Amino acid sequence: MPHLPDIPLHDGTPHDLIAREPVKLADLLRIAERSYSGPVIRLGDAVSRRWLRLAANPYLAELEAIAGALGRPGVHLLNVSYEWACTSSASPDPQGGSRLLRVLDWKLDGLGRNLVVLRQHGPAGVFYNVTWPGFVGVLTAMAPGRFSAAINQPPLRSFGLPLPLAWVVNKRRLWQSLAVPPAHLLRQVFEQAPTYAEAKRRLCETPLCLPVFFTLSGTAPGEGCVIERVEGRCHVHEGPAAVANHWLALREGGAPRGRDSAGRHRRMCSVMAAAQPDLSWLQPPILNPDTRLIVDANAAHGRLIAQGWESHGPVTAVFDLACAS
Helix, strand or coil, X not given: CCCCCCCCEEECXXXXXXXXXXXXXXXXXXXXXXXXXXXXXXHHHHHHHHHHHHCCCCCHHHHHHHHXXXXXXCHHXXXXXXCXXXXXXXXXXXXXXXXXXEEEECCCCCCCCCCEEEEEXXXXXXXXXXXXXXXXXXXXXXXXXXXXEEEECCXXXXXXXXXXXXXXXXXXXXXXXXXXXXXXXXXXXXXXXXCHHHHHHHHHHCCECCCEEEEEECCCXXXXXXXXXXXXXXXXXXXXXXXXXXXXXXXXXXXCCCCCHHHHHHHHHHHCCCCCXXXXXXXXXXXXXXXXXXXXXXXXXXXXXXXXXXXXXXXXXXXXXXXXX
């Protein structure tokens, strides 16, 4: 296999990535414009900005600064986009402690090759965010000595309606809410929660603007869970537990997202107990043409292993925090 580029490790804030990764950011913006078109991006960006302002979003100032530095629309829209699939688990690690296994799927090409790891700092300590330039939330991260966590997307709730009408109803409910988006809540938790117990409480109790699945892994073997969330309530599956993109307990309706959600869930349940950090556990149907990111994180050991993928295979070298630091 030819040499693959490394996933870069940076220290700072999402705004700092504008200057440090301009090539990756430009590539991501080209992907967005090719996928959504300029007029759609401008309209969606305006609507997203208005909603974030009305909701007094905690990261609005940061988003405004990034948008101002870029001088082009798209930042606000892309930061509230929510169109991926994932497979995640929290379970005891055969090497000790608890660990998070996570695979993110998205049809957009370019997300795998443009990954970065950002070392961020908050009142509760340091955390490592596997992310992209221009994105201010957290989808996958590890805080040494505290916890690891990731976001999965639930089905689009159908309300008994055809898919186009259901999409409109869901978007209307979102714009009518002033609660925080899941990716912004998860960043707040990494910044502010000093323990697994506090992270779990916040992820269960904080009002959200739309449904989400959280996978949370602490440092002790018994610290792990999957949290099914809708706007004002939740169901907790204590670990070992896995989740893909279909409801497990809440049964809110809607079709599973991504490719073979049930098959991915079964496969993750079967491999999570013995999976090794060499990523050999990544096999179909968890691995599929939409796979863009693989992560193995253990907060007790301070371990973070990640790799970027595209439809044709791996596009980055395996990132190992122990070597990158």
